[in-house]
Amino acid sequence: MEFEAEWLLVLPLFFALGWFAAQWDSKKRLQESKKLPKSYFQGLNHLLDQEPDKAIDALIDVARVDTGTVDLYFALGHLFGQRGEVERSIRVYQSLIDRPDLSPAPRQSATYKLGMAFLSGGLFDRAEQCFQSLIGTAREHEARVQLLHIYQSQQEWHQAIDMAQAINQNPETAGQQSTALTHFHCELALAALRAKDWLQAQREIDAALSQNPTSVRALLLKGQWYAQQDRHAEALQIWQNLASEQPESVPLLVNDMMKSYIASNRTQEGLDDLHQKVLQSGSIDVLDAWLNAQNQYGDAMQTLAQLNELFMRHPSLNALNKLLNARIEAEKSDQPEKTDDVPANSEEALTRGLIQKYVKQLSRYRCTQCGFEAAHYYWQCPACTRWESYPPKRLEELQNIKRSRNDVNSYY
Numbered sequence: 001m002e003f004e005a006e007w008l009l010v011l012p013l014f015f016a017l018g019w020f021a022a023q024w025d026s027k028k029r030l031q032e033s034k035k036l037p038k039s040y041f042q043g044l045n046h047l048l049d050q051e052p053d054k055a056i057d058a059l060i061d062v063a064r065v066d067t068g069t070v071d072l073y074f075a076l077g078h079l080f081g082q083r084g085e086v087e088r089s090i091r092v093y094q095s096l097i098d099r100p101d102l103s104p105a106p107r108q109s110a111t112y113k114l115g116m117a118f119l120s121g122g123l124f125d126r127a128e129q130c131f132q133s134l135i136g137t138a139r140e141h142e143a144r145v146q147l148l149h150i151y152q153s154q155q156e157w158h159q160a161i162d163m164a165q166a167i168n169q170n171p172e173t174a175g176q177q178s179t180a181l182t183h184f185h186c187e188l189a190l191a192a193l194r195a196k197d198w199l200q201a202q203r204e205i206d207a208a209l210s211q212n213p214t215s216v217r218a219l220l221l222k223g224q225w226y227a228q229q230d231r232h233a234e235a236l237q238i239w240q241n242l243a244s245e246q247p248e249s250v251p252l253l254v255n256d257m258m259k260s261y262i263a264s265n266r267t268q269e270g271l272d273d274l275h276q277k278v279l280q281s282g283s284i285d286v287l288d289a290w291l292n293a294q295n296q297y298g299d300a301m302q303t304l305a306q307l308n309e310l311f312m313r314h315p316s317l318n319a320l321n322k323l324l325n326a327r328i329e330a331e332k333s334d335q336p337e338k339t340d341d342v343p344a345n346s347e348e349a350l351t352r353g354l355i356q357k358y359v360k361q362l363s364r365y366r367c368t369q370c371g372f373e374a375a376h377y378y379w380q381c382p383a384c385t386r387w388e389s390y391p392p393k394r395l396e397e398l399q400n401i402k403r404s405r406n407d408v409n410s411y412y
Contacts, residue, residue, distance in 0.1 A: 070096065070106050077113055086121040093117060108139045115146060124150050141170065148177070152385065157184045182211040182218060183379060183387050189221050193228060201225055216242065216249040217379055224256060232260040243277070250277055251285035251392040252377070258293050267297050275306060282314030284363065284394045291322060300329055316396055321359045362396035 073096045080089035093114035097107060115130030128150055134143035144167050151160035161184045164177035189204035205225060208218035219242045226235035239253045239260075254274055261270025274290035277283075287310070294303050304326045311319045364373045367390055372383035374390070381389045391398070 070102070074109070074113070077117070081117060081120065086117055089117045090114060090121070105138070108134060108137050112139050112142060115143070119146065119150070124154060141167070141173065148180075149385070152180075152380075155187070157187050160184050178211050179387050182208045182215050185211065186215075186217045186221055186379075189218075189225075193221070193224060196228070198225065198229065214246070216246060216252060220249075220252060220256070223253075223260075227256065227260050227263075230263070232264040235260050236264075247281065248392065250281055251283045254286050254289040258289055262293075262297075267293075271298055278310055279313060282310075282316070282319075282397070283392075284316070284318050284397060285392065287319065287322065300326070316400065317355060317359050317362060318394070318396055321355050324355070359396075362399070363394050365390045365393075366395055366398065 073092055077089045077092040077096075080086075080092060093110050096102065096110045097114065102110070111130050111134055115127045115134075118124075118127035118130060128147060131143040131147045131150075134140060137143075144163055148160060148163040148167065151157075151163060161181060164181045164184065167173050167177050168175060168181070185204045185208035189201045189208065192198075192201035192204060201221075202225060205218055205222050208215055209222075212218065219238060223235040223238040223242075226232070226238065236257060239257050243250045243253055254277065258270050258274060261267055261273070271290070271293055274286065274293065278286045278290050291303070291307075294306075304323075307319070307323045307326050311323050364375055365377055366373050367381040367384060367386070369381060369386040369389040370384035372381055373395070374382065377392060378390055380387050
């Protein structure tokens, strides 16, 4: 009981000490807030009101009064960058880096942000210097990612390979750049093939396949390596194996395959092979490759009959457009004296024009990552720079696939 009585006497003292501490802390905060310039609070209000221009003017006034506020410099640099004033953003970060009293962590952050500002301004050399200076620091991984972006955009494939390998060696990011590495070697292989440097091309293709043994692009290039040396049977064997193992790759192969069929005096075999691939896949690219060869080496009436068969099996606007054109060509061959001039305001001309308009709109590729559409197939998206983000299917094919899935789901 005596012990409890003593504690009851001490408790009021603790409460008193806590109250005095709270009062002292509140007075200190009040004094500190009074030291802040009025412009500081004006800047915050403008930011809250989504008025970055006025916020920048107010915060510049604060920076003139309080030059030691590091966070303020970062805020100004960010705001200048958002407004597109890259030069002013660069000056802010540079002035921060030039301060001798700046500790390592904020110096590294300022260097990284300076590199990003250079990058947004298109000053790749100066951005590279900033990021290179961060190797061996806490910002190393972020710097390497940006260096890889620079080397890719500048098509400096050897340096890109070195940087991607360094990123892959990090246990936390191991394997992340394997796809990119495959394509870097493919880019070098393509350059070697153009220069007819067969040995170097073979090395790069092998390096690409070591990263990804099933890479469609690397196997396509391997076939081209044989074909360009007139070893068409070996090229066709590689492409046939690839088409069998990865049917979705067929649209990327058929043009090269047909060239090798023609070069090895197997034109009819090539026409039959591509015709079967069209019937199996319904691919617009395969249809284009087969029809181009068929128009050059085949019979017009046979072409019309096969297009009819194809349209019945894989109905699409693209196939319909080609079928209508084939019918016109067949009529011209049967009646040479008949002209194909159709009045512009006729029903037939309007129908054909409408079909061709929609075919053109739907004959594009779409990036699965960012949605960017392109008339040509790209291994790397020009917009988001993601590798292998374009499926080898045109928009019309993708829409047909989506429609078929919806029909199946609604049935069940």
